[in-house]
Amino acid sequence: xxxxxxxxxxxxxxxxxxxxxxxxxxxxxxxxxxxxxxxxxxxxxxxxxxxxxxxxxxxxxxxxxxxxxxxxxxxxxxxxxxxxxxxxxxxxxxxxxxxxxxxxxxxxxxxxxxxxxxxxxxxxxxxxxxxxxxxxxxxxxxxxxxxxxxxxxxxxxxxxxxxxxxxxxxxxxxxxxxxxxxxxxxxxx
Amino acid sequence: xxxxxxxxxxxxxxxxxxxxxxxxxxxxxxxxxxxxxxxxxxxxxxxxxxxxxxxxxxxxxxxxxxxxxxxxxxxxxxxxxxxxxxxxxxxxxxxxxxxxxxxxxxxxxxxxxxxxxxxxxxxxxxxxxxxxxxxxxxxxxxxxxxxxxxxxxxxxxx
Numbered sequence: 001x002x003x004x005x006x007x008x009x010x011x012x013x014x015x016x017x018x019x020x021x022x023x024x025x026x027x028x029x030x031x032x033x034x035x036x037x038x039x040x041x042x043x044x045x046x047x048x049x050x051x052x053x054x055x056x057x058x059x060x061x062x063x064x065x066x067x068x069x070x071x072x073x074x075x076x077x078x079x080x081x082x083x084x085x086x087x088x089x090x091x092x093x094x095x096x097x098x099x100x101x102x103x104x105x106x107x108x109x110x111x112x113x114x115x116x117x118x119x120x121x122x123x124x125x126x127x128x129x130x131x132x133x134x135x136x137x138x139x140x141x142x143x144x145x146x147x148x149x150x151x152x153x154x155x156x157x158x159x160x161x162x163x164x165x166x167x168x169x170x171x172x173x174x175x176x177x178x179x180x181x182x183x184x185x186x187x188x189x
Numbered sequence: 190x191x192x193x194x195x196x197x198x199x200x201x202x203x204x205x206x207x208x209x210x211x212x213x214x215x216x217x218x219x220x221x222x223x224x225x226x227x228x229x230x231x232x233x234x235x236x237x238x239x240x241x242x243x244x245x246x247x248x249x250x251x252x253x254x255x256x257x258x259x260x261x262x263x264x265x266x267x268x269x270x271x272x273x274x275x276x277x278x279x280x281x282x283x284x285x286x287x288x289x290x291x292x293x294x295x296x297x298x299x300x301x302x303x304x305x306x307x308x309x310x311x312x313x314x315x316x317x318x319x320x321x322x323x324x325x326x327x328x329x330x331x332x333x334x335x336x337x338x339x340x341x342x343x344x345x346x347x
Contacts, residue, residue, distance in 0.1 A: 056247075057247055060327045061328065062245070062311075067299045103245055106273065106275065107273070
């Protein structure tokens, strides 16, 4: 008689897999910043990181991700220096570190703009469980990119602790004030 | 019929008359009906196109010359409000784009976008007698002449 593997074993393996996936990996990246050059998760030691992804050349409507990052951090007032707001461009083809720096500084002098090679961006997006891609006339396309293309991406805002563990994820449209209230709670814990 | 009832009847009749006349103005594609009091800035005309924009927003910059081209029409006013306190950057953009007729009004509170129920920029409202009547999210795709004709029609319907 052929032996059937026990369902208990399957259940155990599934539970292991689920618990493994449920624990997000700590933040790890290598990207470029305009004045700092190459930066990693080890920069901004002792600070919380409030991070969003996007790109600067929005065609018809520009989202408020960077506004939300700035509003949330500035709502902390005297504690604002405990959190570094970071905007990562997933469109390095068009967003140079210089342009990105100028863009983020329109919102707040504390704002950090980061981008990198396609590989570096792919790596951090995977780590954050963020999604992004490029399309042309409704069809997905992949680098090397043509002159005209569109960018699509997920729009969550992520809060990482000084130990670079993920603390919370905020949905798009939640608004900077509300995110700021959560930040206050986390930094005072 | 007492005096108050007569006044109410006249008011209702006037409202219905405006509403019927305004309905004859064809709403350009993308503008949605809205209602609510407008308080963000003082407006110069009974019919106003209020445009929220920012120097970091490429579609806003693309839209400004079109708005500028209809800003001298005496039937309505075009009110541009920059979100974020950065007058030097506003002046630089206006100069580069050759904008002559739009106001450089600043709204320092960047939360104003969400407060007005928008999720991004550019964002446009049509305000009639202090009431927001229409809204548009994003870059206005219809040509400025169409918007001008519509706003003129709304003014004539008052």
